[in-house]
Amino acid sequence: MEKIIEKFDVPYLQILDENGNCDEKLKPSISLEMIKKIYSLLILTRIFDEKALSLQRQGRIGTFPPIKGEEACQIASAILMENGDMAFPAFREHGVYITRDLPIEMLFQYWGGDERGMKIPEKVSVFTVSIPVGTHILHATGMAMGFKFQKKKNITLTYFGEGATSEGDFHEAMNFAGEFKVPVIFICQNNQYAISTPVREQTASQTVAQKAIAYGFPGIRVDGNDIFAVYKATQLAIQRARAGKGPTLIECFTYRLGDHTTSDDAKKYRGDVELKEWEKKDPIIRFEKYLTSKKILNQKEIASEKNKATKKIEESVKRYEKIQPENSEEIFKYTYASMTEELNEQLEQFKKEVI
Amino acid sequence: MQLNIIEAINLALKQEMRKDKSVILIGEDIGEDGGVFRVTDGLAKIYGNERVIDSPLSESGIIGTSIGMALTGLKPVAEIQFEGFIFPAIDQLINHASRIRNRSRGRFNCHLVVRCPIGGGIKALEHHSDSPESYFIHTPGLKVVIPSSPYEAKGLLISAIRDPDPVIFFEPKKIYRAIKEEVPEEEYTIPLGKAKIVHEGSDLTMISYGSAIKTCKEIVETASESIELIDLRTLSPLDTDTIIASVKKTGKVVIVHEAQKTLGFGAEIIARINEKAFFSLQAPIERVTGYDIIVPLPKSEQYYHINKSRIINAVKKVMSNAI
Numbered sequence: 125m126e127k128i129i130e131k132f133d134v135p136y137l138q139i140l141d142e143n144g145n146c147d148e149k150l151k152p153s154i155s156l157e158m159i160k161k162i163y164s165l166l167i168l169t170r171i172f173d174e175k176a177l178s179l180q181r182q183g184r185i186g187t188f189p190p191i192k193g194e195e196a197c198q199i200a201s202a203i204l205m206e207n208g209d210m211a212f213p214a215f216r217e218h219g220v221y222i223t224r225d226l227p228i229e230m231l232f233q234y235w236g237g238d239e240r241g242m243k244i245p246e247k248v249s250v251f252t253v254s255i256p257v258g259t260h261i262l263h264a265t266g267m268a269m270g271f272k273f274q275k276k277k278n279i280t281l282t283y284f285g286e287g288a289t290s291e292g293d294f295h296e297a298m299n300f301a302g303e304f305k306v307p308v309i310f311i312c313q314n315n316q317y318a319i320s321t322p323v324r325e326q327t328a329s330q331t332v333a334q335k336a337i338a339y340g341f342p343g344i345r346v347d348g349n350d351i352f353a354v355y356k357a358t359q360l361a362i363q364r365a366r367a368g369k370g371p372t373l374i375e376c377f378t379y380r381l382g383d384h385t386t387s388d389d390a391k392k393y394r395g396d397v398e399l400k401e402w403e404k405k406d407p408i409i410r411f412e413k414y415l416t417s418k419k420i421l422n423q424k425e426i427a428s429e430k431n432k433a434t435k436k437i438e439e440s441v442k443r444y445e446k447i448q449p450e451n452s453e454e455i456f457k458y459t460y461a462s463m464t465e466e467l468n469e470q471l472e473q474f475k476k477e478v479i
Numbered sequence: 480m481q482l483n484i485i486e487a488i489n490l491a492l493k494q495e496m497r498k499d500k501s502v503i504l505i506g507e508d509i510g511e512d513g514g515v516f517r518v519t520d521g522l523a524k525i526y527g528n529e530r531v532i533d534s535p536l537s538e539s540g541i542i543g544t545s546i547g548m549a550l551t552g553l554k555p556v557a558e559i560q561f562e563g564f565i566f567p568a569i570d571q572l573i574n575h576a577s578r579i580r581n582r583s584r585g586r587f588n589c590h591l592v593v594r595c596p597i598g599g600g601i602k603a604l605e606h607h608s609d610s611p612e613s614y615f616i617h618t619p620g621l622k623v624v625i626p627s628s629p630y631e632a633k634g635l636l637i638s639a640i641r642d643p644d645p646v647i648f649f650e651p652k653k654i655y656r657a658i659k660e661e662v663p664e665e666e667y668t669i670p671l672g673k674a675k676i677v678h679e680g681s682d683l684t685m686i687s688y689g690s691a692i693k694t695c696k697e698i699v700e701t702a703s704e705s706i707e708l709i710d711l712r713t714l715s716p717l718d719t720d721t722i723i724a725s726v727k728k729t730g731k732v733v734i735v736h737e738a739q740k741t742l743g744f745g746a747e748i749i750a751r752i753n754e755k756a757f758f759s760l761q762a763p764i765e766r767v768t769g770y771d772i773i774v775p776l777p778k779s780e781q782y783y784h785i786n787k788s789r790i791i792n793a794v795k796k797v798m799s800n801a802i
């Protein structure tokens with residue numbers, strides 16, 4: 125006997141096209157207030173990014189991975205989190221931190237090379253930056269297991285790039301999540317490059333979304349520069365998760381408009397033509413077209429939104445630069461819950477010979 | 480010609496690839512991009528993308544498939560982008576690469592080099608400033624090499640590529656571009672397992688490797704004491720004879736390394752001296768090492784690292800303790 129025993133579809137969702145036209149039939153249920161809030165966050169994150177790049181060039185912070193172009197993926201998903209939910213970012217998720225209200229000076233502080241920038245206030249439900257690619261995806265699955273086994277209604281969200289899907293940890297996290305049917309939402313920002321490696325050299329899969337199918341839960345690709353598509357897909361995934369129906373993988377198809385980090389030069393491996401194409405698809409440009417055409421905001425209000433954001437960022441830079449250097453002895457203090465005898469001895473020596 | 484470490488390694492790779500068709504490179508962003516430190520710059524253009532392989536983002540994938548390719552007679556030189564990212568591959572290195580020869584009683588071997596930047600001092604992000612050499616030295620079947628200059632890097636890498644066993648070749652990123660020196664155009668080898676006396680002396684033996692050699696050299700060249708500086712070059716296998724001969728001459732020892740103190744390589748050196756030259760010692764051995772803490776982010780990183788004054792203090796202490 126020979127027959128087809130399974131067949132799968134990979135859905136794609138776009139609601140707001142690059143010219144700002146909205147498919148009203150597909151539009152998610154979203155309040156006007158929420159729409160305006162998302163816009164403010166997009167602008168705030170964009171201006172933060174520009175400021176961070178300029179601070180890096182002046183040596184006022186260290187190596188920095190820009191987010192430009194990927195704001196919608198992060199903001200339109202993280203905005204849907206509720207009390208007690210938790211997000212697990214990789215390292216490019218400034219938009220997630222800003223959406224969940226991390227004081228912006230702490231982002232500058234962390235990227236300025238000060239551990240205290242990751243001493244995340246209790247009310248901010250985002251875990252620390254995770255530099256080793258793909259490793260944190262398991263933590264999100266694990267926390268979702270913890271929620272489920274303790275009968276909590278909370279969910280976790282985790283963010284990673286398409287490059288991360290090549291690491292074993294990604295597959296292990298997906299497999300556990302599917303097997304234990306836990307409330308985790310995997311958000312892959314497919315920005316089409318992992319440093320210099322284009323997505324077509326990362327995997328022979330046509331989409332990242334389809335990888336979910338192999339682990340027994342739904343995957344969807346959305347236009348990652350379309351806030352409505354990201355919002356709607358996340359909304360549905362969260363509903364599913366809270367209803368005990370398990371995980372979802374959302375592939376946000378987007379583009380990294382900047383270099384990989386400030387130590388990278390993207391000109392070395394990708395052409396200008398492609399970049400120009402994607403600049404036209406900028407999530408903010410199309411959203412502004414929509415907002416003005418629907419008369420939700422006018423040009424004056426948009427300008428004032430940008431002024432407000434610039435002021436907010438400038439104030440946070442001022443606060444950042446007023447932060448006193450950490451007492452050098454602190455480098456010993458967090459190795460364990462309490463100092464060991466050996467560490468105390470080394471600290472005494474440190475005080476004599478270094479400071 | 481005058482080359483820095485990056486250029487010297489690039490030249491070694493280029494020449495070995497020309498000489499031996501079975502030498503191939505694999506790693507993340509090593510092709511068109513030339514690697515994040517540009518070590519493999521231009522090599523994909525010369526040798527094509529089937530000999531300079533841009534891999535998916537997977538360290539276990541890189542090392543595991545390199546082992547498989549080595550079984551076909553290829554000689555992979557794999558690049559791991561930073562030392563913090565060698566850990567996804569540690570299973571392949573410790574459970575397979577190092578053991579295949581023994582497991583098959585010599586029927587199979589693993590002709591593999593793993594190149595990987597190491598160490599701090601470049602104001603980098605977390606996981607980009609560590610010195611994890613001990614994990615690998617502790618693994619039987621792996622060789623571990625850490626060069627200290629461009630000349631050393633070229634000669635040692637060529638030996639590593641020709642060695643039939645797996646070699647972890649750690650490249651101190653702090654001195655990637657900081658030292659330029661004369662490097663012969665033609666190919667030459669520096670044998671693995673042989674230390675080098677960088678500076679001869681009779682009062683005290685200073686033992687180090689990697690980027691710390693530059694700092695130690697600056698000290699011994701101006702010190703009032705006559706200090707013998709040994710660059711270990713290869714940490715596994717270790718050239719115990721050179722160490723012991725020097726200790727028998729000077730009777731005083733300072734060991735310097737960037738890695739943390741506990742189970743840092745200094746511990747092993749002291750044990751060997753204890754076994755083979757204890758009665759020649761005139762004073763307790765001093766180690767200048769990193770503290771047993773996580774390497775701090777850039778704002779406090781300097782507090783972790785060894786520095787000249789700590790080394791000089793150790794020398795003074797050993798000299799004054801000597802009986």
Ligand SMILES: Cc1ncc(C[n+]2csc(CCOP(=O)(O)OP(=O)(O)O)c2C)c(N)n1
Pocket residue numbers: 216255256257258284285286287288289315317318319380384507536538560564567
């Ligand atoms: C395990 C591991 N390997 C390598 C690196 C070096 N590295 C940092 S980011 C990056 C590319 C990541 O690509 P992707 O997951 O698509 O995320 P993106 O940078 O595009 O946001 C690499 C290779 C790392 N941080 N961790």
